[in-house]
Amino acid sequence: xxxxxxxxKPQLPVIHSSELVAKxxxxxxxxxxxxxxxxxxxxxxxxxxSGRGAVMIIPIVNEQEFLLVSExxxxxxxxxxxxxxxxxxxxxxPEHAANRELKEEIGFGAKRLVQLKSLSxxxxxxxxxxxxxxxxxxxxxxxxxxxxxxxxxxxWQWDNLDExxxxxxxxxxxxxxxxxxAKEKLTL
Numbered sequence: 001x002x003x004x005x006x007x008x009k010p011q012l013p014v015i016h017s018s019e020l021v022a023k024x025x026x027x028x029x030x031x032x033x034x035x036x037x038x039x040x041x042x043x044x045x046x047x048x049x050s051g052r053g054a055v056m057i058i059p060i061v062n063e064q065e066f067l068l069v070s071e072x073x074x075x076x077x078x079x080x081x082x083x084x085x086x087x088x089x090x091x092x093x094p095e096h097a098a099n100r101e102l103k104e105e106i107g108f109g110a111k112r113l114v115q116l117k118s119l120s121x122x123x124x125x126x127x128x129x130x131x132x133x134x135x136x137x138x139x140x141x142x143x144x145x146x147x148x149x150x151x152x153x154x155x156w157q158w159d160n161l162d163e164x165x166x167x168x169x170x171x172x173x174x175x176x177x178x179x180x181x182a183k184e185k186l187t188l
Contacts, residue, residue, distance in 0.1 A: 011037040020048065049127035055098040056085040056174055058182045059106060059135045061155065069105055070152040081154060081167060082175035094131040102135055104145030106153050110135035116181045121174060132178045134185065158183065
């Protein structure tokens with residue numbers, strides 16, 4: 001079946017117009033007038049990307065444990081357990097952003113970063129890429145971040161993933177995906 005998918009690359013719709021229809025301090029909503037290869041026309045809306053991308057990092061303490069952070073999430077109005085993450089600053093590489101975010105959020109830098117994958121989140125509505133890294137050989141170093149309050153850093157054992165997955169405060173799909181990609185990479 002994968003051969004069939006490789007052979008049939010669909011023709012992208014033609015974008016006849018693009019208009020900014022809403023804007024806030026953080027978000028821009030863009031409306032697209034599209035025409036598909038079969039002649040069908042549709043109006044789509046999407047969040048307009050800043051084009052900067054983001055990073056998420058799994059800090060590996062040793063073979064037995066990794067680090068998580070607990071931080072406030074406005075979307076769910078709750079504190080969520082997840083991995084350090086943040087936007088890539090203009091002119092910054094994803095690797096540099098990953099190390100900077102570690103220093104800002106958990107007070108450690110990494111001597112070695114291994115990229116796992118770049119993920120999109122809700123690609124029907126967002127044009128945003130998050131680069132997922134594992135961070136090894138951690139060393140203490142802090143930078144001032146942009147969080148409104150200090151984040152709580154939590155050590156977690158690799159052999160206790162079932163408990164983590166059953167927690168009500170570990171629900172973010174990107175963190176769950178990153179966790180399983182890291183676990184697979186470490187067991188190979």
